Amino acid sequence: MALYQTEAVVLGSKNWGDADKMMTFFTKERGLVRAAAFGCRRPRSPLAGGMQMFSYLDLQLSEGRRVDTVRQCLLRRHYRKLSEDLTAMAYGSFVAEFLREFLPEGQPEPRMFAALLDILDAFERRNPRVTAVAAVYQLMEFTGLQLRYENCVHCGRKIEGDAAFSMHEGGVLCRDCATPDAKAFPEELRHFIVGLRDFDWQRGELRLSSAKLIAAEQLLLAYLQDLLGRPLKSLAFIQQLSMTGS
Template sequence: MGQYQTDALVLGVKNWGEADKIITLLSRDYGKITATAFGCRRPKSPLAGALQMFNEVDIQLTKGNHLDTVRQASLKHVNRTMSTDFSAMAYGAFVAELATNLAVEGFPQADMYDKLLEVFDAFGSRNPRIAALAAAFQILEFSGMQLSYERCVRSNREIQGDAFFSIQEGGAILPEMVQPEDKELAEYPEALRVFIGQLLKLNWLDKPAFKVSGSIMVQAESLLLGYLYNMFGKPMKSLKFIQQL
């Protein structure tokens, strides 16, 4: 099988066997890569330091029938905040899991790769909870899984003021478009719509202060998690990590 080399972000690490790991990577050129790192858990392994969550690495792999095999890996960038701050680590794991679920194997993912580099670096200077929420909404946008926040999914008219939101239909619904049989619509107040708009437009290189009420924050998280559950058919595993905070 052929060898190849690429820059990659480490998005997942799972112990396998007595001394090995299964690594999930995201590459600009090859998209999602799942590979085995043999002997990686041994203290003297040259792979041990590089193949840690959130690291950016220069990696050489061999193609396999089911899993590729890591041959060499050298560090390009270590995110210190993500390895020392428990809160940043937990919310970063949520972003990494979402990216892993949406990325495609064998398909270039340059936009997602560059976005994650910005996001992971921003965890050092931003509230991790807000950073993860903004990252998730933005990743959905350029992954083609975006929701309709500003226009009614039933009439295509612009939303003004308070409205409702349908996870199943993927967007906002004007009050006058609500039907008697609608039973699973969530409230979608104007403040929530404005907040989501701010998250979508967030420039990760700037550091503006966010002012948002706790209730709107919870509503935004509920909307996002409801959509992800509807899309994947199961809750995100990383939520258990966040619930420990």
């Protein structure tokens, strides 16, 4: 069985057997990878510390016929808020679930991997809800699922002012091309979403508007549910926290 090394972020895990886990990693060299971590639930396992959500790792894996196997791991970074703060954890889980659901396995995305590291770092310093919404708008740009906001998806005309929006058409429509199912798309909301999509985590500061954030979030969630055919499971965790005031 061939061995390979890669940088990776833990996006998910499921208990398997008495002491094992089935892991989902987003790797720099191979994209989404699912692998078995045998014995990692035993306290003395050398893998135990690394197989936690959002851990940034150096991994050694062996290729398998059905599933790869984790051989070694070295923890490169532990994100404290994502493991200790319930709100950050909930919104981080939303980003992780998006990646698990919409990325194909085995397709390298090194620029997307670099973007994810910036996003995980942002969760340590920024509002988790804003970070999660901006993160998924940004990560969608790498998936082929992105929506268009600057030019009419029918005629290509550059959009100025208020317009219309249709998920089924793939984005913004000018007034001349607006379809019956299209909804009003105010200019301010469009600019706000583009600002989230293009936000520079290293240098930027977001000018927040609660109303625009809610509208941008609702549009995003409706689109993802339309693609997936159901709501993302992580949203139940977020809703539970909002009800308890955590």
